[in-house]
Amino acid sequence: MDYVPAILLSALAMTAIVGGRYLLSSGFFAWLTRRVRPGQYDPLQPQIRREIRWSLLSAAIYGVPAGIVAWGWQNAGWTRIYTDPDLYPLWYLPLSLFLYLFLHDTWFYWTHRLLHQPRWFRLAHAVHHDSRPPTAWAAMSFHPLEAISGAVVIPALVIAIPIHVGVLGLVLLVMTVMGVSNHMGWEMFPRWLVHGKLGKGLITATHHEKHHESYRGNYGLYFRFWDRVCGTDIGLADTGSRFAAPPRGKRVGG
Template sequence: MLTAIALSALAMTVIVALRYLAASALFAWITARRLPGFYAKLGPQMRREIGWSLASAAIYGVPAGVVAWGWQHRGWTQVYSDWDSYPLWYLPLAPLLYLLAHDAWFYWTHRWMHRPRPFRIAHAVHHASRPPTAWAAMSFHPIEALTGAVVIPALVFVIPIHVAMLGVVLVIMTVMGVTNHMGWEMFPRRLVHSRLGGWLITASHHQRHHEEYKCNYGLYFRHWDRLCGTDKGLSANA
């Protein structure tokens, strides 16, 4: 059993690492095509980002692998595979619930990471990316990676979700994590500055966090920043 769990954790680590490398490489390539030379002087920084991110992949992969094994072999979790287990209207609701829960956890742990001691010990690794690049999405100290690694594995025990919708959550998490760190805004201005865009976090919102630190702590949505008075709006440099 322990061998099977270890192999599951190893497999998930490889999957997380490949997902990160594929997404970051894609958006780094888009950046190179859209803004030639934008990352030209950031080679050493990007290599550090990749190193920290691959270490983070292992930290994310272990709990994910344990939970995946438990789901497959012991029936753990609220993940289901039959389309008719819940009403069809619940299919899109579950990912939204996951994103809202993840966003709340991230906002408050992220604010905690900006207290002097946690910042110095852990979060400074992420903020060493100046400016952040498409490779910085998982560039975390192990302590910070651990705070992020437990969220989805914990939620699958609490909130029922179809396995395909869980895949949607992971895709959104990966794409937003990468695109929010690209250093430039790839989404159309009419979306970013629309009423809907005013509630979503994109690169121009998160870029301001990397510029000023004490603001814009959210991950997907801006409601916690607005409720808590930490939303400083969009960066002029992204």
């Protein structure tokens, strides 16, 4: 059992990394919000403090499986993470990126729908929806039960599916940026993208804000695929939302 202290140390290190990544990414988008939408977060300071507390607890929960997997990759060969780009064909790099994002999105969609069942919502998911409206600090504001459901998916994927360490870093970057930007209360992407062909398949803040307004539909994380297949996609023009995607630089709602 000599490896137990090393695994615990790895879990602590990953907790610090996940927490630092959250503070840096959410802090950056909160700063950007203050620049682009002055005063938007001013009345929400008590809510923001609550979001940060829940998010740092979630970071600790995410750090445990991440730390175990990181130790296993470096010391025991538990994972399918590889560093040699010649180990698989070059075309596998973008394929593995899409595969990870799609499988993560699939897990998120179905667990998210489950969390909206009344019992699970009251037990866990209500913590996330206590952010009304959500801010850039809310991306990891989860009850521990919800945090556990999100913390296991990437570790499970790296054990099952080969991925280059650089592509894994890109997966984590996409996960972080989309998780934060989709909650920050305004649309940073231009209207032509959000309402164009690309926007019909991707989730941005405009799409996810509808979920936080109506508490139903738009359950995906990256893609609108499962929402469209399952009839839970709330179109961007389907509700009288205060959150229509504005031209860049225009304040949401007026």
